Amino acid sequence: MKSISKAVISRLPRYYRYLGELKEEGIERISSGDLSERMHVTASQIRQDLNNFGGFGQQGYGYNVSYLYDEIGKILNLDKDHSMVIIGAGHLGQAIANYANFEKRGFKVIALFDKNPEVIGKIVRNVEVLDIDGLENYLNNNKIDIVALTLPKEQATKIADTLVACGIKAIWNFAHTDLELPDDVIVENVHLSESLMKLAYNYGEIENR
Template sequence: AKSYKSISMAVIRRLPKYHRYLKELIDKEVYRISSKELSAMMGFTASQIRQDLNNFGGFGQQGYGYNVEELYREIQKILGLTITYRTVIIGSGNLGQAIANYTNFQKYGFKLLALFDTNPKLIGMKIRDVPVFDIDELQGFIDEKQVDIGIICTPKEFAQDIANKLIKAGVSAIWNFAPIDLRVPEHVIIENVHLSDSLFILSYLLSNQENL
């Protein structure tokens, strides 16, 4: 794949939002858009938008605006969403099953091959059409199926051990939902998700409202 390493992480972190808005425009059959219009939709300044999008080619034309499709496709490429990734979920409880049931990730190339758990009541079940296996089968499964991403949805006490197993088996990246900072070697990519961070910000904003 082409490397986009020169683009700063600050810009990269804004790309999913561009991606989302551009997809909406495509669904509405809007083919071109100015930075000013995008700015009004997205809440970034027009100059921020021009700066961001300048990072990856001249899709903006004076007096024309941006070609929505081209921009969308380029952002998909940068985000690696044109690649298919093979994923497994470890921990098949509430959250693990919710993620497995969310079919939208599949559309963007994240293929869920299996879930794993220690609970005999869950092992042997299927979530949609995806099987739940015994955690003891994790290593062998990853060896055989070449898994790229491990998604950790176990209680936090087990998360580091699971991460070690995933890394030893050869996954390249971990999407971690357990509320713990995992130690991983440098070559392994880790992205933590903490819904509570977002909820606590909401709480802060709410509790600091003048008229509460």
């Protein structure tokens, strides 16, 4: 099976979001042309993207919204549950723990960790903040799918090695650094400062024209 390009994957969650909205609006079917207008992408791209995974539509009819929504959900593994641990219980860690929609999609936060005694023991959305010293032991005794790293880069690098040693395969990295880990460990980076710099560049350009 030829692997799917990164560009395609990165568009799937957006399709999923729009289809969810269409579903909520009670719309049963949609053509690539109509969806293209809503999403401001070409109809060609929508059809090409979807056909990487199979023929979800029907000639002369279009796509069944509910069916396509479910299918994209399956592709994105949203039909399975994912246990998640958050390391770093500062505002960012707590923001993620509190975000209800993740749980709706099967992402279940089952523990937070921190080294700060002031937050250890605190309950965030029914989940206790545990002492980081117990992390290794915890990981060895619980099946964890995803670890979110919401702590400063100095600590993130070291903790990431521990995670890999404990067999963690998926890391959601908010620390401002690139983790250098083995190939079979997936890292998804959220670099907020880089996002903000892009914004600074782009609005600077607008001002000068």
